[in-house]
Amino acid sequence: MHRKHQDVVFALVGIVALMVAVLTFLTLFVNMAVDGLPRLDWHFFTSFPSRRATQAGILSAWVGSTLVMLVTAFFAVPLGVASGIYLEEYARKSWVTDLIEINITNLAGVPSIVYGLLALGLFVYQFGLGQSILSAGLTLALLILPVVIVATREAIRSIPQVIREGSYALGATRWQTVRYHILPYSSAGILTGIIIGMARAIGETAPIITIGALTFIAFLPPAPLKAEPPFVSFDWLMSPFTVMPIQMFNWTSRPEAAFQDNAAAAGFVLVFMTLAMNGLAIWLRYRLRRNIKW
Amino acid sequence: MMEQLLATKAEARSLSFYYGDFQALKGISMPVHERQVTALIGPSGCGKSTFLRCFNRMHDLYPGNRYDGQIILQPDNTDLLARSIDPIDVRMRIGMVFQKPNPFPKTVFENVAYGLRVRGERSRRAVEEKVEQALHDAALWDEVKERLHQPAYNLSGGQQQRLCIARALATDPELLLFDEPTSALDPIATASIEELMHDLKKRVTILIVTHNMQQAARVSDFTAYMYLGELVEFGVTDELFIKPQKKQTEDYITGRFG
Incomplete structure (x- = not known):
């Protein structure tokens, strides 16, 4: 009977441990929702920040977050997927690839502020990109690159070797095998990795503050489409910006309670x-x- | 006697093979006769699969492997193992069917068409014709003609293996390698594959690895018995099974060890 008691005891311990995690999150979320939901209306999404809390909105923040995410995805996805494919399907195993592998895994654990510092020196000053959407997108792309690479490699590794051999046995080249088999069969895992990386990036605050995002922005970046030729414009890439977590950070640092509600509402949207x-x-x-x- | 009358499709000449420092094949020399079935038998670990996979340079996919010696492919007298020969060109001429059916997670049609696509065949009609022909040749057409565009994994195990055979046949290989093709199949599916091999040898040379001696006796014209990386005996199947020249071969086929 004693052995069965151990089972019951551990099951209880496990449930309690799980509840601590789930309930903490739930409490925070409900608390935020109660404070913030009354503020969530159409006006909140279409207004710029304001000195009057009830007039303020998150227009510049969500547009900024969206644009930064676009830039992040544009750089992180091709670089990360190509690196993952190279490491799994092309690179011969040697101490160099082992070293690269260890480094990529470690990079995923580097505090994000360190990426911010690197980006401040490299993108903002060295490359002269300034405190722009482009700089922020590149910074977050660096940040999630290891996540995308690791997800790509794991998705590729789960493809059975007999599938590769089947392809090669028919005379396929490496690229044909990648193009017709490896990529299609691993796309689910790769996409999952990309989205999870992006979900992490969208909440990042420290590196974005470090490269100098503004906290109070009452204008939108230039539109990407124009009426006159050449119709597209990339001026928005060089525009100053703010993002959702920074807007929240700004509001929580204000003394008035009304701004705290704004922060809660923005937090709810972000979550x-x-x-x-x-x-x-x-x-x-x-x-x-x-x-x-x- | 029979041997001398037959043309040789391929011939191993003092072929040795190394996985890193481990020598898996020790100076094997033997012919593969054209439009005949040649079986490789021997206990587990004797190197028969390793030997088979030399013919389409499968070992090149993994680092640390080394060939020594030659495999000459006729009629052009090409040494398949020569450094100047691209393994992809070898695999364009030599097809392979694996131990476990390994259809791609695509439709039945796309599985068979893949080899043609790899070769850059663009004409839709040509692809459709060759796919149908290959499925006929693999005795699968009647069973799958209504569901060409359904996923291949909906087929039974035996059908999947015949699909893999059709996939290999679609590109008109000169030599077809079978690596224990029925070890994952039930007896009925096995019988249909064996019957198919019998038909196929009219147009393509077959080299098959099998752990099943009865199968070797049933399907093959020639048999090679291997042990610990060496070729012990090679001969006409009927003679080798009835009157083996070597004591070792006799012990194996009479089941005294295995």
Whole structure:
């Protein structure tokens, strides 16, 4: 009987441990929702920040976050996926690839402020990109690159070797094997990794503050589309900006209670965006894996 | 006698093979006769699969492997193992069927069409014709013609293996390698694959690894018995099974060890 008691005891300990984690998150989230939900209306999404708390909104913040994410994805996805493919399918195993592997894993654990400092020196000053959307996007791209690389490699590694051999046995080149098999079969895992990386990036505050995002912005970046030729414009890349977490940070540092409610409302939106991205990742994985079995 | 009358499709000449420092094949010399089935038998670890995988340079996919000696492919007298020969060109001429059916997670049609796509075949009609022909040749057409565009993994194990055979046949290989093709199949599926091999040898040379001596006796014209990386005996199947020249071979085929 004693052995069975141990089982019950551990099950209880496990449930309590789990509850601590879940309830803490739930309390924070509900608390934020109670404070913030009354502030969430159309006006909140379409207004710039203001000195009057009830007039203030998150327009510049969510537009900034969206644009920075676009730049982040534009750089992190091709670089990360290509690196992952190279390391798994092309590189011969040697001490150099081992070293690179260890470094990538370690890079994922480097505090994000360190990336901010690096970006401040390199992108902002050395490359002269300034305190712009481009600088921020590049910084976050660096930050999530290890996540994308590791996710790509793990997705590729889960493809059985007999599939590769089947392809090579028919006379396929490495690139044909990657193009027709490796990429399609690993796309679910890779996409999941990308989205989880992006969900992390969208909440990052420290590196963005370090490179000098503004905390009070009452204008939008130049529009990417124009009426006159050449119709597209990339001026927005060099525009000053703010992002959601910085807008929150700014509001929480104000003394008036009304701004605290704004911060809670913005926090609610941010958490919702992150959860939506994670939900999308789960759905995509389910959709894409449905047709793949070994 | 029979040997001298037959053309040689491929011939191993003092072939040795090394996984790093480990020598897996020790100076093997033997012919593979054209439009005949040649079986490789021997106990586990004797190197028969290693030997088979030399023919399409599969070992080149992994680091640390080394060949020594030659495999000459006729009619052009090409040494498949020569440094100047690209393994991809070798695999363009030599097909392979694996131990476990390994269809790609694509449709039945795309599985068979893959070899043609790899070779840059653009004409839709040419691809469709060759796919149908290959499925006929693999005795699978009647079973799958209604579901060409359904996922290949919906097929049974035996059908999947015949699909893999069709996939290899679609590109008209000169030599077809079978690596224990029925070890994952039930007896009925096994029988259909064996029957298929019998039909196929009219147009393609077959080299098959099998751990099943009865299978070797049933399907092959020639048999090679290997042990610990060496070729012990090679000969006409009927003679080798009835009157082996070496004591070692006799012990193995009579089941005294294995």
